[in-house]
Amino acid sequence: MSVTLTFLGAAREVTGSCILVQTARNRFLVDCGMFQGGGESDRKNARRMPVPPASIDFVLSTHAHIDHSGLLPKLVRDGFRGPIHCTSATADLLGVMLPDAGHIQEKEAEWQTRKRERGGKREVPPLYTEADAMAVLPALHSVPYGESIAPGPGVSAAFLDAGHILGSAIVTVTVADEGREKKLVFSGDLGHRGLPIVRDPAAVPRADALVIESTYGNRIHKGMEDTVEEFVRAVDDTLRRKKGNVVIPSFAVGRAQDILYLLTDLTRKGRLSGITLYIDSPLAAEATRITMRHPECYDEETRDLFAWRDAHPDALEVVLVRNMEESRALNSLRGGAILMAGSGMCEAGRIKHHLKHNLWRKECSVIIVGFQAQGTLGRKIVDGAKRVRVFGEEIAVAADVYTIGGLSAHADRDDLLAWAGRFQAPPGNVFVAHGEESVSLEFAGTLNEKLGWRAQVPSPGQPLVVQ
Structure with a gap:
């Protein structure tokens, strides 16, 4: 044969x-x-x-x-x-x-x-x-x-x-x-x-x-307990002490839903509070709706957490950004926001606009939560580039960069x-x-x-x- x-x-x-x-x-x-x-x-x-x-x-x-x-x-x-x-x-x-x-x-x-x-x-x-x-x-x-x-x-x-x-x-x-x-x-x-x-x-x-x-x-990825601690530190330090924004390049399918899960779980446990998450991706929003339609794929912990979320809808503010006008309006936010957008490797999409407006600000943070292939903008940021080109413009990398492999x-x-x-x-x-x-x-x-x-x-x- x-x-x-x-x-x-x-x-x-x-x-x-x-x-x-x-x-x-x-x-x-x-x-x-x-x-x-x-x-x-x-x-x-x-x-x-x-x-x-x-x-x-x-x-x-x-x-x-x-x-x-x-x-x-x-x-x-x-x-x-x-x-x-x-x-x-x-x-x-x-x-x-x-x-x-x-x-x-x-x-x-x-x-x-x-x-x-x-x-x-x-x-x-x-x-x-x-x-x-x-x-x-x-x-x-x-x-x-x-x-x-x-x-x-x-x-x-x-x-x-x-x-x-x-x-x-x-x-x-x-x-x-x-x-x-x-x-x-x-x-x-x-x-x-x-x-x-x-x-x-x-x-x-x-x-x-x-x-x-x-x-x-x-x-080897960092253990989940250490990963969560690093994520909490990155978010809390940026939003509370430095008064900047947290920018998270995220794949619309998988990472976006995992970040929403993690923020919800941390809110339920009292580790974070008063969080506003902007999901600046119609695709990620639709993927999240699709996720809700497929409970046959969930593990038991997820079923419990989603039930808590349904019972406490105001505990975490989630803003779904639907059009380019709403997305552009986020450029004026100076602090207090978690901005999650695609693409996950920073090669296209709305994340490039958020990097352009936040990457050069030392009070902001960028949290990398997924694999960055060679040659991508995300990989250059992870590898410690001091300057990167975004939309043809040279942008300084002054924000704190966290690479959290445990969320991969x-x-x-x-x-x-x-x-x-x-x-x-x-x-x-x-x-x-x-x-x-x-x-x-x-x-x-x-x-x-x-x-x-x-x-x-x-x-x-x-x-x-x-x-």
Whole structure:
């Protein structure tokens, strides 16, 4: 039996997750994500698929984050006509995230075109449009956690809880041919144990081939108790002593809801009071509403906290900022506000405006709560840049910068090892993906040292035969 995996993205890098799987009777993708992080990423996003999109039978989508789903509109526009299988919560999130991504692509193209026209150059077409994104939605097929489907001849698949964001999944695929079977397991992005709202990642007993992420495969997140203390200190110091604003770049799905959860919990416990949180992201607001519609994804603590929130609606003021006029009005706030906006890596969206107006002020703070890919504005801030460019203007970094890894939705090294250690036997093939090259290589060595696994780090575009 021949099964080949080709990593079209997230191989020796973090973003652009997309794996082409080819068997004797099927050709399908696991994820179809966008590359993020600047000029080279734009080139990768624009390149053609190595096989005709029309020849792809189906897609299995692990979760809704754009680095795993953001090229689905381009795939459909270029000829893909098959189904896209995902969990119900992922389908709901994609219904708002992909059109939003298409809108952003159009706006970015308009801005680039205006710049080029002044130099007598040709217009820049968008990578895809909002209409292209809307065309994806009829192809979405919802699958409950744990239910087996048959997306193609000789193929069965199931989605297990990955504990990363609402609806995130570990995808298991069984390929049968001529009386033989191979089981493929794709971790997607695994969640940090104890993460708010979602459950911890489900165990998988066996695999002939395992693709495992390695975003934080070389580091340990701070414990949740220490993480909460650091978060409280950052918020309290900024709002009470220095009278500034707290700016939180946040992914609309996952981090935004976790921050709301944490602030609510701290208010319930009396650790913080009088907090006003501005969620300056229509997408995050909609994602929060979607979260409320999917209690089947909650852990028990979340159910209790949401019940308390319903009983004490005035304990924490949450302002949903819906339009650009309201967003611009926030620029005049000199202190006392928590401003949460996207994008999570500070590459686009309203967060750039808040950084422009607060980053240079020493009485303010920026709290980084998610992974920042190389080349992004967020990564430059985390790495200690003294000055950064925002909308073409050089801005001094005078605000306090807190990097709170314990709030990351990604598993750290110990989380990954704990999940891997629950396999009943070593997988026959182990491929380490979704990590910066040095991190993936180090984590592959860790799997060998700690578990005795023979893990390899695939190169982009390299076909690998599952033995």
